[in-house]
Amino acid sequence: MKIDALSLFPAMFASIMNASMMWKAQDRGLLSFRAHDIRDYAADKHRQVDDAPYGGGGGMIIKPDVLVRAIEALRPATETPVILLSPQGKLLTHQVAAQLAQLPRLVLVCGHYEGVDERVRQLAITDEISIGDYVLTGGELAALVLIDSVVRLIPGVLGAQGATDRDSHADGLLEGAHYTRPPVYRGLTVPAILTSGHHAEVARWRRRQALLRTWQRRPELLKNAALTDDDREWLRQLQRPSAAPSLLT
Ligand code: 4G1
DSSP states (O other): OEEEEEESOGGGGHHHHTSHHHHHHHHTTSOEEEEEEGGGGOOSTTOOOEEOOTTOOSSOEEOHHHHHHHHHHTOOOTTSOEEEEEEEEEEOOHHHHHHHTTSSEEEEEEOBTTOBOHHHHHHHOOEEEEOOSSOOSBSHHHHHHHHHHHHTTSTTSSSSGGGGTTOTTTSSOOOOOOOOSOSEETTEEOOGGGGSOOHHHHHHHHHHHHHHHHHHHOGGGGGGSOOOHHHHHHHHHHTSTTOOGGGOO
């Protein structure tokens, strides 16, 4: 996959794109990434990229000609999504990331200041994606979140392959509790089932822990989760008023 990011602060991408999984993905030839400086496409001698909003009010807006020129210089094919990271976009989910991971190329556009001139959307943006409802100073961190969520789904990027299937959110559930050595830490013990060696029992326990935690913390996720008849029956039991906590582990 080839990813181009357009930004006023392209240096923000370096540390994350040159570390760990991102470096391996590029090293293995599975990812080609470049961050481009929008300012390189400014036309005047002051390299002005932003201007005051028509109608007044505070803040500055990225100029449409500069940003459209920057996008067009990347010559995206008509089928390549040109994605503006924006609080007005559709929410980034595992499903969105999985769809993007199928594509050969992405162009990511990062806003700054108060945002971009509306005509950039009309002329050059095909999709808008948001990473959540909070204020950011720029779209770069959002682009990096999107890139991380997509690149790890490219086949061959993660060493131990099975890890992506068992992901939280791959089946729409949160993960239950995890433990490693030592067996007793500050008086807290590892559940005996995990050290029993009964693999089928361990798998069933883990599944129920995942269902329990999802039900407790993010019950709305259960609506779209991939659930078996067994899962549904166990969740029904959880919802009985008499279900005692000691039965839940
Ligand atoms: C109004 C959040 C403005 C922000 C309402 C998630 C946020 C890009 C994202 C803002 C941005 C809310 C994102 C806000 C983002 C221009 C440059 C837009 C930064 C900018 C809830 C500032 N996911 N925010 N405006 O944060 O780019 O992708």
